[in-house]
Amino acid sequence: MKIALLGYGKMGKIIEKIAIDRKHEIVLKIDRENQHELTTENLQKADVAIEFSTPGTALSNMELCIMAGTPVVVGTTGWHGNIEAVKELCEQNSGSLIHATNFSVGVNIFFHVNKVLAKLMNNYPYYDVQVEEIHHTQKLDSPSGTAITIAEGIIENIDTKKSWANVLTTGSDEASNDNVEDSSEVLIESFRIENVPGTHTVIYDSEVDSIEFKHTAHNRNGFALGAVLAAEWIQNKKGFYSVQDMFDFSIK
Numbered sequence: 001m002k003i004a005l006l007g008y009g010k011m012g013k014i015i016e017k018i019a020i021d022r023k024h025e026i027v028l029k030i031d032r033e034n035q036h037e038l039t040t041e042n043l044q045k046a047d048v049a050i051e052f053s054t055p056g057t058a059l060s061n062m063e064l065c066i067m068a069g070t071p072v073v074v075g076t077t078g079w080h081g082n083i084e085a086v087k088e089l090c091e092q093n094s095g096s097l098i099h100a101t102n103f104s105v106g107v108n109i110f111f112h113v114n115k116v117l118a119k120l121m122n123n124y125p126y127y128d129v130q131v132e133e134i135h136h137t138q139k140l141d142s143p144s145g146t147a148i149t150i151a152e153g154i155i156e157n158i159d160t161k162k163s164w165a166n167v168l169t170t171g172s173d174e175a176s177n178d179n180v181e182d183s184s185e186v187l188i189e190s191f192r193i194e195n196v197p198g199t200h201t202v203i204y205d206s207e208v209d210s211i212e213f214k215h216t217a218h219n220r221n222g223f224a225l226g227a228v229l230a231a232e233w234i235q236n237k238k239g240f241y242s243v244q245d246m247f248d249f250s251i252k
């Protein structure tokens with residue numbers, strides 16, 4: 001498979017290595033300095049594009065892929081407020097797109113179990129729930145897209161929760177949730193600490209005990225492998241997909 005890498009930062013470089021290990025070929029690498037090479041003609045030389053750039057550049061990169069007819073795997077976070085417009089553009093132009101706030105297999109298992117747990121905890125309203133996420137200090141968006149997906153899974157299943165609110169703590173600041181007092185909100189506490197690839201914890205807390213459900217990424221390889229698997233999966237498909245369409249978590 002011929003792959004175009006849109007974004008050649010921390011993730012783009014690991015994706016390149018895993019793709020080559022899986023016998024794929026990288027035919028285009030786009031970074032900030034060579035954006036002029038991101039043309040329809042160059043995109044059409046690839047069987048699939050993998051987009052891990054920045055929240056500010058992902059939308060136009062996706063649009064270019066859709067218009068070029070090149071299937072695209074989108075890992076960049078921070079653009080999901082525009083998801084309906086991208087879906088419409090993709091469907092109107094018979095494009096192929098798969099997106100995820102987190103491509104790791106382990107995190108997608110976590111997302112699934114998070115929903116099952118939330119449905120169960122809906123019966124026990126004396127537990128309140130919050131989400132905690134820790135990432136490296138270069139991360140541009142907060143809360144993480146992964147934490148938002150976790151919060152959405154909780155909101156879908158706990159009747160008293162209607163929205164989420166975020167508190168960001170960087171460096172040595174003490175976390176403060178003084179400004180989040182609305183009990184219909186799921187609080188997402190974001191921490192930024194050097195060299196942390198991504199840790200997410202869901203905490204149910206009552207007067208008598210706490211239940212914690214946690215995922216810790218040891219490195220970025222799991223996200224990158226998931227993105228390459230998604231590229232293999234979408235290559236001959238048309239339509240707008242999320243990573244959950246790739247997995248079957250039903251228990252037989």
Ligand SMILES: NC(=O)c1ccc[n+]([C@@H]2O[C@H](COP(=O)([O-])OP(=O)(O)OC[C@H]3O[C@@H](n4cnc5c(N)ncnc54)[C@H](OP(=O)(O)O)[C@@H]3O)[C@@H](O)[C@H]2O)c1
Pocket residue numbers: 006007008009010011012030031032033035052053054055057061074075076077078100101102103104223224
């Ligand atoms: N879905 C997942 O599984 C997953 C996992 C990890 C990360 N992510 C997300 O993926 C994105 C990238 O993460 P990262 O850690 O690789 O970030 P990064 O190291 O900052 O890399 C982003 C790269 O995109 C480049 N870039 C800037 N403008 C561009 C443009 N117009 N077209 C193409 N590339 C451009 C940047 O170049 P310059 O350095 O020159 O600015 C940089 O090299 C983030 O949104 C992150 O949250 C998703």
